[in-house]
Amino acid sequence: MDVVVCCKLVPDLVEELEVNEAGTDLDWAAVRWVLNEFDDHALEEALLLKESTGARVTVLVPEADGAEEVLYTALAKGADRAIRLTGLPPGAGSRALAAAFSQVLPSVGYDVILTGVQAVDDVDGQVGGLLSGMLGLPYVGVVTGVEVDWQARRAVVRKEYAGGVVEELEVDLPAVLGVQSARKPPRYAPVSKVRQLMREGKAEALPAELPAVPRAAVRRVFRPQTDRRAQILQGPAEQAAAQLVAILEERGLLRR
Amino acid sequence: MAEVMVFAERQGDSLAEVTYELLAAGRQLSEALGCELSALLVGPGAGGLASGLGSADVVVCAEDPQLAHFTPDGTLQVLEAAVQERSPRLVLLPSTSQGLDLAAPLAARTGLPLVAYCRELWAEDGVVVARSQVYGGKLMVEVALPERGIACLLPGSVSAEAGRAPGTPRVEFLSVPAVSARARFRQRFEAEAGDVDITREDILVAVGRGIGDRENLSLVEELAEALGGAVCASRPLVDSGWLPKNRQVGKSGLVVKPKLYLAVGISGAPEHLEGMKDSELIVAVNTDARAPIFDVAHYGVVADLFDFLPALTEAVRQRKG
Numbered sequence: 001m002d003v004v005v006c007c008k009l010v011p012d013l014v015e016e017l018e019v020n021e022a023g024t025d026l027d028w029a030a031v032r033w034v035l036n037e038f039d040d041h042a043l044e045e046a047l048l049l050k051e052s053t054g055a056r057v058t059v060l061v062p063e064a065d066g067a068e069e070v071l072y073t074a075l076a077k078g079a080d081r082a083i084r085l086t087g088l089p090p091g092a093g094s095r096a097l098a099a100a101f102s103q104v105l106p107s108v109g110y111d112v113i114l115t116g117v118q119a120v121d122d123v124d125g126q127v128g129g130l131l132s133g134m135l136g137l138p139y140v141g142v143v144t145g146v147e148v149d150w151q152a153r154r155a156v157v158r159k160e161y162a163g164g165v166v167e168e169l170e171v172d173l174p175a176v177l178g179v180q181s182a183r184k185p186p187r188y189a190p191v192s193k194v195r196q197l198m199r200e201g202k203a204e205a206l207p208a209e210l211p212a213v214p215r216a217a218v219r220r221v222f223r224p225q226t227d228r229r230a231q232i233l234q235g236p237a238e239q240a241a242a243q244l245v246a247i248l249e250e251r252g253l254l255r256r
Numbered sequence: 257m258a259e260v261m262v263f264a265e266r267q268g269d270s271l272a273e274v275t276y277e278l279l280a281a282g283r284q285l286s287e288a289l290g291c292e293l294s295a296l297l298v299g300p301g302a303g304g305l306a307s308g309l310g311s312a313d314v315v316v317c318a319e320d321p322q323l324a325h326f327t328p329d330g331t332l333q334v335l336e337a338a339v340q341e342r343s344p345r346l347v348l349l350p351s352t353s354q355g356l357d358l359a360a361p362l363a364a365r366t367g368l369p370l371v372a373y374c375r376e377l378w379a380e381d382g383v384v385v386a387r388s389q390v391y392g393g394k395l396m397v398e399v400a401l402p403e404r405g406i407a408c409l410l411p412g413s414v415s416a417e418a419g420r421a422p423g424t425p426r427v428e429f430l431s432v433p434a435v436s437a438r439a440r441f442r443q444r445f446e447a448e449a450g451d452v453d454i455t456r457e458d459i460l461v462a463v464g465r466g467i468g469d470r471e472n473l474s475l476v477e478e479l480a481e482a483l484g485g486a487v488c489a490s491r492p493l494v495d496s497g498w499l500p501k502n503r504q505v506g507k508s509g510l511v512v513k514p515k516l517y518l519a520v521g522i523s524g525a526p527e528h529l530e531g532m533k534d535s536e537l538i539v540a541v542n543t544d545a546r547a548p549i550f551d552v553a554h555y556g557v558v559a560d561l562f563d564f565l566p567a568l569t570e571a572v573r574q575r576k577g
Contacts, residue, residue: 013392013523016546026395041495098364117356123388123397125360125370133364138329138438142353142508156442160508161353164447164501169327172438178356180508181495214369216386216399224389224396230540230556237567240557244539245571247555251537253459253516254483254575 001150003046003055004110005079006101008094008127009033009064010119023220028090033066038116044182045146046114047078053148056080058108062088062097062208069194071203076189082203083108087210094122098130099211105135107206110174112148112155117141117178124215128178138171141178148173260286261316261344263335264295264309265354266326271308274350274411279311279419281377281409282348286313288379291345295425296338298331299323303427310423316342318430322437325444328357330437336365337432346384346401348377351408353508359408370406371399373526375413392525393548411507412530447510450502452486458515459485462505462532465492466521466542466561473498475565476520482572485516490528506531521561524549541565 011017011026012034018027046057058081059074061067071082088100105113113135115128132139144166145158153173158166160180171177233240248254262282265272279295286293295312297305302317309315318334335358339347347362349355351373363370375396376387384401389410401407454460461480467473473487480487487503494504505512507527517535522528524540524547532538533552540553541564550556557564 011391013394017391017394019395037492095363095370120391122372123390123399125363125372126356129357129360130364130370133361139332139357139361140328140439141356159353162507163510164504164508166445167325168442168445170440170442171329175438181491185495185497214363214367216369216371216401216405219385219398219400221395221397223394224551226551230538230550230553232545232550232556232558237559237563238571240559241564241567241571244555244557244568245575247539248483248516248572249575251515253537254572 001053001055001111002058002109003049003112003114004058004060004105004108005039005043005046006113006115006127006131007039007043007059007061007070008036008097008119009062009066009070010036010121013120019221023222024218025091025221031090033064035070036116036119038118038179040186041182042114042116042179043074043077043079044184044186045179047187048183049112049146049148050078053150055148058083060085060101060104060108062100064090068198068203072194072197073189075197075202076193077187084203084205085208086205087208089210092210093124093213093215094119094127095124095130095213095215096211098127098134099213100208101127101131102134103208103211104206111150112146112173113137113176115176115178117143117180126178128176132176135176138175139178140169140171140175142180143177144181145183146177258289258345259292259294259342260289260346260348261338261342262293262295262312263347263349263355263358264297265350265352266297266299266305269301271305272350272352273416274352276416276419277411277414278348278350278409279309280416281414283311283418285346285377285379285384289345289382294342294344296335298334306425306427309425311419311421312425314426314428316428316430318432320432320435322435325441326354327437327439327441329439330435332358332361333435333437334430334432335362338430339366341430343404345404347406349406349408351410355408359406363406368404368406369401370408371401372408374407374409377407377409389526392523393529410526448502450500452503454486454488454503454505455510455512457486459483460488460512460514460517461485462488462490462517462519462522463493464490464520464522466523470498472562475561479565479569479572482569482576488512490522519549519553520565522549523547524552
């Protein structure tokens, strides 16, 4: 009854992203790393499975600035094991990361592998789908809820489609599931508890070899040119609001 | 057989709109590469739908009755068999809920490189070049596929028109060993109807992560009330449980085309833009002047929401009397 959550850290989009001088990659030294938001939902779904079925939850995170925070936050939320994957440089790509996960997962042990359905930097694919192909396991993505029958070795998952349509699928275990959103919003962990666990130093480390994976050669990384920029209404709030009201009125959008 | 192969996504008994976009992109590539364009059509009735894929040279059908419903694992088995048998130069898939379940596993199983979230694809001297839109639309990554590969196209990136060209493609049937899907369809739930149908509202005030705290939603509700519109939201707010699913705009939510779409604290991730870019008038309010939402908005206000929203609500109320 092992649920493993494979997480990745991604550049925080709140910060300005800097492209390197050659224009071929991000300037990794300037990046602030945060947990992929979908992985936070994958972790929440794993913790819900722990609560409902007694599963053991293990979290895997590749080494980077911010990884410790993610590992100990996961432990504070209720994960049983937190493992830092060492040996992967920043910007290795989702496929290399998936290959690294596939190296260590057999020794970690798994029945259900959860990942976030996608991440903002998945140029070369999504970790969950890639991982399933590498491990020869079935995959379902865009998942919004998981229930597991451990005895029958089956999961029942809800998968989302455009327009709010949802389908229920039955999946043989072990399987990889790409989580879009957990059944409940991700829980918070008290900072004091995270700090306390950090002092106890319970997180483990596992080395991974940087794998060689097929990857399309990057020619350049650039900010998109747009041909349609909004006309910005200037001035303090009241002034901009007055301009906007005039525009709405002119278009007949302020009828009573 | 160096062909460009398109995965023809179905919606039940018809073809998904994105399929024609894939065919349009695939047609251009196959002509530039000097090869054929094939379309893989999976499930019972595939042969009957093949005539709708006129812009392809050949439609490859796999009619296994087990594939009556899309199942990620079953469809993947067929797709992999087709790729093994036909060795396409490029496989084109949609960046949709179905495509997301197929592309990455296919890449790993076949060892082919994958480019996700493509906005543009073209060929230069036999090399396929793709532009992938990543980092929430803030950056584009241009990559080259000199040899075989897989690309996922974001819906809405190319005009579907060229993909609808009439024609009479050859129809071939793929012989696949009996599919044994490890993920099986159980049941389908249509979108839940709620108190408000945001696809029918003339005025929508859309709220995103920039609103900060749940308590601040009242600012947006007051503005919507003053305007006589409804509140909708981007995915993160719905995932957080702040607003119900039937208020979600975007790729995994609803597509809306109101007369006024006022986006508040929404940065404008591609998945969100997909659901609202055809609104008649788009106004965006955001603190970040570089937010992608300003690329689709007609008017923008770069301001602190907590100053601007009350000012706008007040101004609307005064004007309406």
